[in-house]
Amino acid sequence: MGKLFHIIITALICLVIFPAAGSAQTCCSGGVPLSGNIGFLGAGPGTLQLELSYDLNYLATLKNGSESYDDEYRKRITQSLLLKTGYSITRWLAVDALFSLVNQRRTISFNEQSNSVRTLGAGDAVIMVKYIFPGLNAGGVEIQLGAGPKIPLGPSDLTDDRGITLNADLQPGSNSWDLITWGYFSRQLKARPSSVFSARIVGRFNGTNREYLGSQNYRFGNTLQVYLGIGDQLLIGNRIIIPSLSFRYRHAWADKINDLQLDNTGGRWINIIPAVGWHISQSMIFNLVPEIPIYSKVEGIQLAPTFRIQAGLYMSLGTGKKNQLNQYTL
Amino acid sequence: MRQIIIIGAILLPLAFGGCEMDSREFSDLTVTKSPLGDGWLIPVQEVFDGGPGKDGIPALTEPKFIVPASFDYLVDEDLVLGFVVGDEVRAYPHAILDWHEIINDKVEDVNIAVTYCPLTGTGIGWNREINGTVTTFGVSGLLYNSNLIPYDREIDSNWSQMRMDCVEGELQGTKIETIALVETTWKTWQAMYPSTTIVSPKTGYDRDYGRYPYGGYKILDDYLLFPVANEDDRLPNKERVHAVVLSSNARIYPLSAFGEQVTVIQEKLRGNDIVVVGNGADNFVTSYFSDPGDGTLLTFAPVQDQYPVVMMDHEECNNWDVFGRAVSGPRKGTQLRHARSFMGYWFSFAAFYPSLTIYGEE
Numbered sequence: 001m002g003k004l005f006h007i008i009i010t011a012l013i014c015l016v017i018f019p020a021a022g023s024a025q026t027c028c029s030g031g032v033p034l035s036g037n038i039g040f041l042g043a044g045p046g047t048l049q050l051e052l053s054y055d056l057n058y059l060a061t062l063k064n065g066s067e068s069y070d071d072e073y074r075k076r077i078t079q080s081l082l083l084k085t086g087y088s089i090t091r092w093l094a095v096d097a098l099f100s101l102v103n104q105r106r107t108i109s110f111n112e113q114s115n116s117v118r119t120l121g122a123g124d125a126v127i128m129v130k131y132i133f134p135g136l137n138a139g140g141v142e143i144q145l146g147a148g149p150k151i152p153l154g155p156s157d158l159t160d161d162r163g164i165t166l167n168a169d170l171q172p173g174s175n176s177w178d179l180i181t182w183g184y185f186s187r188q189l190k191a192r193p194s195s196v197f198s199a200r201i202v203g204r205f206n207g208t209n210r211e212y213l214g215s216q217n218y219r220f221g222n223t224l225q226v227y228l229g230i231g232d233q234l235l236i237g238n239r240i241i242i243p244s245l246s247f248r249y250r251h252a253w254a255d256k257i258n259d260l261q262l263d264n265t266g267g268r269w270i271n272i273i274p275a276v277g278w279h280i281s282q283s284m285i286f287n288l289v290p291e292i293p294i295y296s297k298v299e300g301i302q303l304a305p306t307f308r309i310q311a312g313l314y315m316s317l318g319t320g321k322k323n324q325l326n327q328y329t330l
Numbered sequence: 331m332r333q334i335i336i337i338g339a340i341l342l343p344l345a346f347g348g349c350e351m352d353s354r355e356f357s358d359l360t361v362t363k364s365p366l367g368d369g370w371l372i373p374v375q376e377v378f379d380g381g382p383g384k385d386g387i388p389a390l391t392e393p394k395f396i397v398p399a400s401f402d403y404l405v406d407e408d409l410v411l412g413f414v415v416g417d418e419v420r421a422y423p424h425a426i427l428d429w430h431e432i433i434n435d436k437v438e439d440v441n442i443a444v445t446y447c448p449l450t451g452t453g454i455g456w457n458r459e460i461n462g463t464v465t466t467f468g469v470s471g472l473l474y475n476s477n478l479i480p481y482d483r484e485i486d487s488n489w490s491q492m493r494m495d496c497v498e499g500e501l502q503g504t505k506i507e508t509i510a511l512v513e514t515t516w517k518t519w520q521a522m523y524p525s526t527t528i529v530s531p532k533t534g535y536d537r538d539y540g541r542y543p544y545g546g547y548k549i550l551d552d553y554l555l556f557p558v559a560n561e562d563d564r565l566p567n568k569e570r571v572h573a574v575v576l577s578s579n580a581r582i583y584p585l586s587a588f589g590e591q592v593t594v595i596q597e598k599l600r601g602n603d604i605v606v607v608g609n610g611a612d613n614f615v616t617s618y619f620s621d622p623g624d625g626t627l628l629t630f631a632p633v634q635d636q637y638p639v640v641m642m643d644h645e646e647c648n649n650w651d652v653f654g655r656a657v658s659g660p661r662k663g664t665q666l667r668h669a670r671s672f673m674g675y676w677f678s679f680a681a682f683y684p685s686l687t688i689y690g691e692e
Contacts, residue, residue, distance in 0.1 A: 069536040074386055110385035110468075117383060162498075163374045164472060167381040213378055215557050260553045263545030301543055 033057065033080060033310075034126050034150060035204040036225055036248075038098045039182050040086035042132045042142055046318045049086040053287070053312025055079065063304045066297040073110055076169075076303055079103040080123065082312070092134045096146070098126040102154065102172040121172035123154040126180055140188030150178035156209060168209075168218055168255075176207035176219065192232070198246075200227040212257070221253035221266050229273070242277035248291070254299055267298035269305070277314075285314040371497040372474050372490065378556050380473045384481070387469040388535060389432035395420060395527035398520065403531050403539045406517035409613070411453040413511055414523065414653055415440050421519055421528040422446075422511075425539045427453065432480055433529065434458060434466040442509050443467045445491050447478035448544055449555060450678035451570060452492055455509030460484075460501065475681040476556040492682045494575075494670065510668035512652050514614035521612075522638040522652060554677065562680035564688060572608065572615035573679045573686070574671040576600045580683035582676070583617075585610055587690050592632040592640050595689065596620060604669055605630050606689075607640050607652070615673065618654040618666035 033055050040049045059076040062069040080103070086096040100123030107116040128148030136143060154173020159165050168174070186198035202225040212218035229246030247270060254266035275289040291308040298304055368374050403425055404410075410421040415438045422433055427446035434443050441458035445467065458464055465484035472479040478491040487499025489506065496504045512519075519526060531539045547553055551567040565571065565584060572583040581599050588610035595606040607630070608615030620628050628643040630650070638651040639658075648659030654666035679686055 064538055064541075071536050073388075074383070106383050106386075108383045108385045108471075110388060113385075115384040117379075160379070162370075163368065164377050164379055165375075166379045169381065170379070213557050214375075257555060258552065260550060261545075262555075263547070264543070300545065 033082070033308075034098060034100065034124060035180050035202050035223065037082055037084060038096055038126045038128050038148075038180060038202075039130070039144070039146060039184060039200070040084070040094070040096055041184070041186075042094065042130075042144060043086070043088045043316060044318075045088050045090050047088045048317045049084075049088075049314070050317070051082075051084040051287075051312050051314040053082045053084070053310055055082060055308070055310045057308045058306050059303045060306045061293075061304045062301065063296060063298045064301045065299075066295075069301075073108060074303055075105075075107045075109075077105045077107075079105075088132075092132045094130045094132060096126075096128045096130060096148075100124065100154070100172075104170050104172070106170060117160055117166065117170065119158050119166060119170050119172060121155050121158060123172045124174060125151045125153050127151065128180060128182060130182070140190075140193065142184070142186045144182075144184040146180075146182040146184075148180055150174075150176075150180055150204070152176055152209075157211070165213060168212065168220075174206070174220060175209040175211060178207050179205040181205070189230075194234075195230060195232040197230050198227070199229075201225070202227075208256075217256075217258050219256045221255045223250060223252045225250045227273075231275075240279040242279075242285070244273075244275045244277075246273040246275065247271070248273060264298075264300035264302055267296060267302065267304075269293055270295040271305075271308075280313075283316050287312045287314060369498055369502075371495070371502060372493070376557070376559060377472050377474050377479070380471050380556070382469075383471045385468050386471050387429070387431050389434060389466070389468045389480075390426070390430045390529075390533055391434040391466055392436060393426075393433060393533055394530040396530045397527055401528065401531055404516045404528075406515060408516045409513060410516050410519050410528070411444055411446065411455075411511045411513050412519045412523065412526070413437065413442065413444070413455060413509070419523040419526040421516070421526050422453075423516065423529060423539075424448075424453075425542075426529045426531070426533065428543055429535070429537045429539065430533070431469045431478055432467050440509065443480070444511065445478060445480055447476075447491055447678075449473065449547070450475075450477045450492065450674050451548075451568075452477065452672055452674035452678060453511060453513050454491060454494065454672045455511040456480075456494075457507035457509055460504065460506070473556050475558045475678065476554060477678055477682070492674070492678060508668070508670055510616070510653055511672070512614055512616055513673045514612065518609075518612040518614060518637075558677060558681035560681050560684040561677070562684070564680075564691070565676040567675060567677035569676045570673055571676050571679065572606065572617065572671060572673050573683070574599060574604055574606070574617050574669045575683065576602060576670070578683065580679055580686040582679055582686055582688045583608070583615055584676075584688070584690075585613065585615060585673075588615060592634055594630045594632045594641050596629060597689075602669075603627055605641070605666075607632065609640075614652065616652055616654070617669040617671045619669060620666070622656075622661060622664050622666055 057078040062071040081101040083099045088094040102123040103120045105118045128146045130144050130146035133143040152175050156171040156173045156175035181203040183201045186196050189195040204223045206220045208217050208219040226249045231244030234241045250269045252266045255262040271291045271293050273291045277285045277287045289310040409424045413420050418437050422444045428448045432445050441464050443456040443458050446453040465482040467480040470479045470481040480489050485500045487496045487501040490497045494506045496502050570585045573580045588608040590611040592609045603620040605620045606617040630641040633639050639649045640652050641650045646660050648656040648661045651657050656662050656664040
């Protein structure tokens with residue numbers, strides 16, 4: 001088991017630091033997946049939950065409103081290494097934190113030539129305090145509410161090797177303090193107690209970067225995400241497998257520059273997320289979470305996600321009750 | 331847990347590791363090398379990545395042209411950049427250039443790059459033959475003072491559209507030879523040249539040319555996407571003006587200064603006699619050196635309702651068209667030298683030429 005653990009961890013790190021030399025514009029949906037990843041399920045007091053995951057967001061679909069253009073010579077790939085931690089202080093109070101390392105690549109293939117720009121750096125972080133409604137477990141119900149800041153740890157003024165400042169979409173950090181709000185609800189199905197229906201809502205209220213390109217004000221648009229999903233636990237051989245199917249609705253409002261709405265930003269997306277988790281041990285789960293857009297309508301013209309995939313290793317430590325599910329799979 | 335801490339310790343230094351990359355005008359080919367020592371003639375800290383990346387906005391090369399009856403993506407008030415050589419009359423609409431910014435074309439024996447920056451509203455014709463070599467220009471994805479930086483595909487040097495010179499690379503300091511274009515509305519252009527052809531919307535790229543991709547940018551004065559070096563509130567930022575650039579200075583003629591008739595302005599600028607002709611209602615301004623090349627100083631009067639003829643000289647009664655060509659009279663066939671001049675948004679000229687003066691302000 002220890003060997004498998006090392007292999008997975010090493011692979012996740014290598015994927016971000018040394019990305020595949022794939023073929024490699026900008027939009028509001030290509031950023032680092034912070035708000036969508038914060039928040040563990042509740043665990044008993046004294047439980048430390050950890051997850052290290054690799055997230056690949058592949059954008060190669062040029063859209064005008066809901067229409068896709070036949071134009072695939074632009075690609076943008078955001079790869080993130082996410083370290084998520086959560087500690088349950090009491091039965092009803094927990095703190096989660098999320099740290100990121102971000103590798104972004106923009107590639108244009110034109111006239112059989114290819115130009116790429118890549119940035120690598122620590123991304124922003126999120127810390128969230130959660131309230132877990134007590135006394136609901138007996139009914140198979142879990143409700144949590146949380147809120148916290150997104151802390152601008154990542155650089156937002158990286159330059160290329162000529163000293164030219166790259167635009168906001170290629171920066172690992174946003175240089176703004178944002179507020180994340182989070183709500184979670186789940187309920188075991190009476191007919192099949194191993195199955196759980198869950199709903200999650202995440203709001204992100206963004207602050208302003210007052211040093212964008214030196215002197216400008218830039219504010220990424222606020223976002224609202226709603227997840228609805230159902231998951232189960234199956235015993236296959238001697239392994240517990242956790243399949244799940246979720247849908248994600250994401251609404252991003254337009255970015256603003258110097259308080260004026262920026263064209264070609266914002267939009268609505270609906271993605272389907274067929275995920276699966278494998279119990280490696282009683283306290284460790286490997287999650288594989290692909291995400292495929294099934295509907296999107298962007299404002300103006302934008303490069304939109306073609307697909308997304310996340311692979312993560314979850315573990316829980318400590319004396320508290322161990323959760324066998326996490327929000328990826330639900 | 332210990333393993334995770336070790337990994338974190340390895341990652342942090344790497345995480346902060348930064349990033350890695352992968353009618354023609356006179357020509358002055360004086361080469362000036364970077365005074366800043368960083369390989370750029372302009373302050374590199376004022377050069378910004380526009381977002382789409384190099385060639386992320388795809389320039390067109392020798393696109394198809396069609397007759398006006400066969401398309402529907404323009405309305406009368408849409409702006410075009412017009413070019414005439416011999417019997418060939420071509421219109422390059424903003425509606426196409428908003429999406430491609432550069433059109434590399436060959437008309438008769440002229441290798442022209444029609445360069446247009448949607449953010450500064452500047453359209454300038456460039457000669458693609460540089461030091462005897464014909465090149466094509468692409469969109470570098472970089473901006474200086476919010477203005478297009480084309481790159482030449484032959485040498486891979488970066489150029490400034492509004493400075494009209496090479497600002498980085500092997501050709502640094504080389505000035506581009508400009509080619510006269512007339513910017514006006516589609517309606518006026520057709521009135522001037524009914525035989526015109528126009529760039530086909532079948533460019534090979536899937537784009538909605540009937541849609542302006544920058545939203546309210548053209549009309550919102552405070553809406554600038556990138557920092558500019560010098561802000562000047564003497565005119566509204568997005569007011570369209572005509573600029574005559576001489577050396578590193580500019581003289582500004584607001585379109586609004588021209589009335590509803592063809593108007594001629596003659597001035598001496600930095601020792602040069604310049605004639606500026608325009609019509610505010612018909613939405614064009616263009617300018618030439620008044621000397622036809624033999625030392626004669628001509629004085630001009632406007633001509634109404636005879637497009638493309640826009641002026642007549644008092645001395646010899648030649649009729650001159652909007653491209654500064656004598657089309658009748660004793661000098662028929664003579665070409666006035668095109669002043670290094672073009673239309674654009676006011677803010678952009680204030681940024682590039684901070685000591686500029688405005689016609690009518692004195």
